[in-house]
Amino acid sequence: MDRQFLVSRIKEKKNFLCVGLDTDADKIPDDLKAKKYSLFEFNRRIIDETIDYCVAYKINTAFYEAQGSKGWEQMQKTVEYIPSSHFKIADAKRGDIGNTSHQYAKAFFVNMPFDAITVSPYMGNDSVTPFLSYKDKWTIVLALTSNVGSKDFEQQKIGNNLLYESVIKTVASWGTADNLMFVVGATKALDLKRIREIIPNHFILIPGVGAQGGSMEDVVKYGLTGDGGLLVNVSREIIYAGNGKNFAKEAGKIAKRYDTNMKSYL
Amino acid sequence: MDRQFLVSRIKEKKNFLCVGLDTDADKIPDDLKAKKYSLFEFNRRIIDETIDYCVAYKINTAFYEAQGSKGWEQMQKTVEYIPSSHFKIADAKRGDIGNTSHQYAKAFFVNMPFDAITVSPYMGNDSVTPFLSYKDKWTIVLALTSNVGSKDFEQQKIGNNLLYESVIKTVASWGTADNLMFVVGATKALDLKRIREIIPNHFILIPGVGAQGGSMEDVVKYGLTGDGGLLVNVSREIIYAGNGKNFAKEAGKIAKRYDTNMKSYL
Numbered sequence: 001m002d003r004q005f006l007v008s009r010i011k012e013k014k015n016f017l018c019v020g021l022d023t024d025a026d027k028i029p030d031d032l033k034a035k036k037y038s039l040f041e042f043n044r045r046i047i048d049e050t051i052d053y054c055v056a057y058k059i060n061t062a063f064y065e066a067q068g069s070k071g072w073e074q075m076q077k078t079v080e081y082i083p084s085s086h087f088k089i090a091d092a093k094r095g096d097i098g099n100t101s102h103q104y105a106k107a108f109f110v111n112m113p114f115d116a117i118t119v120s121p122y123m124g125n126d127s128v129t130p131f132l133s134y135k136d137k138w139t140i141v142l143a144l145t146s147n148v149g150s151k152d153f154e155q156q157k158i159g160n161n162l163l164y165e166s167v168i169k170t171v172a173s174w175g176t177a178d179n180l181m182f183v184v185g186a187t188k189a190l191d192l193k194r195i196r197e198i199i200p201n202h203f204i205l206i207p208g209v210g211a212q213g214g215s216m217e218d219v220v221k222y223g224l225t226g227d228g229g230l231l232v233n234v235s236r237e238i239i240y241a242g243n244g245k246n247f248a249k250e251a252g253k254i255a256k257r258y259d260t261n262m263k264s265y266l
Numbered sequence: 267m268d269r270q271f272l273v274s275r276i277k278e279k280k281n282f283l284c285v286g287l288d289t290d291a292d293k294i295p296d297d298l299k300a301k302k303y304s305l306f307e308f309n310r311r312i313i314d315e316t317i318d319y320c321v322a323y324k325i326n327t328a329f330y331e332a333q334g335s336k337g338w339e340q341m342q343k344t345v346e347y348i349p350s351s352h353f354k355i356a357d358a359k360r361g362d363i364g365n366t367s368h369q370y371a372k373a374f375f376v377n378m379p380f381d382a383i384t385v386s387p388y389m390g391n392d393s394v395t396p397f398l399s400y401k402d403k404w405t406i407v408l409a410l411t412s413n414v415g416s417k418d419f420e421q422q423k424i425g426n427n428l429l430y431e432s433v434i435k436t437v438a439s440w441g442t443a444d445n446l447m448f449v450v451g452a453t454k455a456l457d458l459k460r461i462r463e464i465i466p467n468h469f470i471l472i473p474g475v476g477a478q479g480g481s482m483e484d485v486v487k488y489g490l491t492g493d494g495g496l497l498v499n500v501s502r503e504i505i506y507a508g509n510g511k512n513f514a515k516e517a518g519k520i521a522k523r524y525d526t527n528m529k530s531y532l
Contacts, residue, residue, distance in 0.1 A: 022366070062362060062369035068342060068377050073335035095386065096328060096359050097413040097478075100288070103328035111334050120361065122388045122408055124415025142388060147363040149390020152436055158424045170418055212363075 010228035014266040018056035020235025049252030053259035056087035101130035146185025146208030186214020192222035210237030276494035280532040284322035286501025306340040315518030319525035322353035361386040367396040412451025412474030452480020458488035476503030
């Protein structure tokens, strides 16, 4: 999906919500657990009920890998089920030496129809650039994450910058605002003001709203641009809104509430 | 595998070689390509011919993921085929917020019999510690990698340290020399001297000997300890030593050459 299409979707729908499919085999309703493709069946119902209220889905690869090859198969079925109207992110946090990153890119961009993959910047240029060579695909690089551990390295001073600022400045020079995004946790929304001075045009993927406690209002205040420029991800608060027969409808209700809230900003 | 057993294996065999199974579906011999489990069949033959000349195997997850769920199944078959006498590393470079890292740990330590997983330190403490809670399992944290991009962030100055030194010092305090190792590329062997001052007892996983050009002599000179303390990984130079009918025997010959060389040091 190219930038123009992504921006047009956000503007048409007045929505920048990404629904996170962190689908935990232990947390899905009991009557689905017995099904052969239980993760996929859960996701399919969640997607059906949320698709009108979001512009993107993010699949957290860990939850599928934890179910072995059958989990991987269900990740594939899920991403193939999401229509091309929606932006599809593999939250995989990969990154390795060049010839290995090429294999990861093949896994997610060629063999599966993901539009984007999250990548760790630690190993530098040749671990990131293999992902950038795919047309209309996006590389979403970790900058300032939502977790407590972000203080250990990301927020340490490196020269005149914090490490995550150095990551944003350096990595931004390897691609463009048409193929690079950055991850900034919603729990760090106040830092978005400074980050927007470095990258006024890049899209930012914002996890950490909802279960992790980040504030939508702050995220919008400091992060929103004329093109939207944000994808705000909510995972657990939406997909585990209910745990009975109506779990998907409950998820849809929460997604709709985010949609209504977002429409007030765009 | 606990440290005592790993050290005893290295001392008995006078060997610290890790064979890297970066098994590329495009590079395996033609007569294997038609088989249902071609990656596994390739690996099985390589393992049979190299097992006497190494103490560890490292499976690079990217090459299996690039083959979809069938690739994942073959990673599982491969790690299950390797006997418990050998140390089994998932070179996965994972790392995410705590509840997600727990899922990755489940994928590699519970559902598959890996002894160790490689982890990126970028996201800090709560992205690494979930892996440390498994008894007799190891977390191998990226420190100074073998690739050109290591200069972009790993070798940047952070306070009085380079970032990778700060990673080693900080991460070492989260675990012990019984459950933590670090990755240092063979192409950076001269830095091992300073690294050994920080972590005299930790095992170090050394990729980059062979195809990437690192020197075994320098690695041994600056990295070897009384317990061995090193796992030197060689991937492409061994597994693609030949590409005809005798590919596995050719791989065995190169592994044997490394074994002979290592015996001269231990």
